[in-house]
Amino acid sequence: MDILLKQVRLNDGESLKDVGIQEGKISAIEEHISETANQVIDAAGRVLVPGFVESHIHLDKALIADRKPNKSGTLQEAIKVTAELKPTFTKEDIYERAKKTLEMIIPYGVTAIRTHSEFDPAQGFTGFETILKLKEEYKNLVDIQVVAFPQEGIFKSPGTDKMMHEAMEMGADVVGGIPYNDAPANEHIDLVFEIAKKYDKPIDLHQDFSDEANDMSIEYLCRKTISEGYQGRVAVGHLTALHALPKAQLDPLIELIAEAGISVMSLPATDLHLGARNDEYNVRRAVTPIRKLRDGGVNVSIATNNIRNAFTPYGNGDILQTAMLAIPVAHLGGADDLPTVLPMITDHPAQAIGLKNYGIAVGNKADVVLLDTFVKTNAIIDIPERLYVIKDGKVTVENKKETIIHR
Ligand SMILES: [Zn+2]
Structure with missing residues (x-):
């Protein structure tokens, strides 16, 4: 596999999933994928949405x-x-x-x-x-x-x-x-x-x-x-x-x-x-x-x-x-x-606009975004950081946010 996203939330109220990406496509969605990948991203329960x-x-x-x-x-x-x-x-x-x-x-x-x-x-x-x-x-x-x-x-x-x-x-x-x-x-x-x-x-x-x-x-x-x-x-x-x-x-x-x-x-x-x-x-x-x-x-x-x-x-x-x-x-x-x-x-x-093979499902294009939020319903109102943007199975953007509160 090229990329393995560990423990993402695809839908509220469902168990977390691992999502595998290979050759530009989503190759697997399972509760636990044991296969290795070139890049492993631990989502730790964060929400994954289509691009x-x-x-x-x-x-x-x-x-x-x-x-x-x-x-x-x-x-x-x-x-x-x-x-x-x-x-x-x-x-x-x-x-x-x-x-x-x-x-x-x-x-x-x-x-x-x-x-x-x-x-x-x-x-x-x-x-x-x-x-x-x-x-x-x-x-x-x-x-x-x-x-x-x-x-x-x-x-x-x-x-x-x-x-x-x-x-x-x-x-x-x-x-x-x-x-x-x-x-x-x-x-x-x-x-x-x-x-x-x-x-x-x-x-x-x-x-x-x-x-x-x-x-x-x-x-x-x-x-x-x-x-x-x-x-x-x-x-x-x-x-x-x-x-x-x-x-x-x-x-x-x-x-x-x-x-x-x-x-x-x-x-x-x-x-x-x-x-x-x-x-x-x-x-x-x-x-x-x-x-x-x-x-x-x-x-x-x-x-x-x-x-x-x-x-x-x-x-x-x-x-x-x-x-x-x-x-x-x-x-x-x-x-x-x-x-x-x-x-x-x-x-x-x-x-x-007639996009083909769009959405998070096995066989579809691996165009996905990992959001820094844990509840899908809040995907908009949190305006979460877009931690990873993956396009055609490649990481195209990484965002990191660091907030330090000085007390
Ligand atoms: Zn216009």
Whole structure:
């Protein structure tokens, strides 16, 4: 064996297990493994989880909050400020910032990332090519999926249609889109499907990012997904407008989202910062209704979206911090709710982005994280040190924390 993890906790209330890793895979899970290994890690009852999945992030526009502030804090100004900055981005600049962001994220136990990488006729493929290059450079540390993302719209920004096809030819893994920032939204969705079908790729849209339930296109997206036979291959980020629907309209829509097999990625760090800016009192939370989606059988994830830019001027790359933020915001702190949050940054996003052989089971990929906590239910609220990150059966990160109290 390459690595033997002794006495890990996989589930609360169960006996501790030894986990063996060989040739990049989990080779054994037993109460006691007597076989020797090149490296033995004594977990002494600590929790082992699958590698975290950061299912929605923008590496290409991270770490630019100090260059041009979004003073109103609105989505409109965030888009405007970022569009003004984009022509100043060079390849080297994007490379350095995206690399730095990856190195913020990876030590926190993320082993897979889906990143939206944008292009438009003004900036060309400067950022997109850089992200593809980083995908290759970082493949031993993290699996990166690149989404071809038309941030400025497709019809609104002539020439982007052709670039979408070029991006797919260049190696994009997923077709992106942003119906709420383009008109007509339904035709935007039709075009995204046309491209996805041509290249046989999944779809991931920035969807219905608004405080109000006006002009939503999620229902059209659900019907289109079903009619095209794309169930299980479509994901949406934000979907904040859903929270503005009364129960009588919300319930059947959630049923439709579940039927269409559309995964929803909640992005609370951004949605809380930009949302409800016009509310002078009783300020709304402006986050998609995570619990209702979960209870309605929808595959829901939590993701970071942006780190330190006009959309989200904070964040340190720790996905556990993002999940922690969602707990009070979405009323997920109750005894029955808390255990449902960890899967929102592990199994659910893994399913949403189509990861194969994911999870702690014999034969699966050895992408795991040893947490410095002894209770799995507390895996998020403890925000524990990620003691070891193992990717493809190799230790990629070790973290040590030493606290000395002087009395
Ligand atoms: Zn996004």
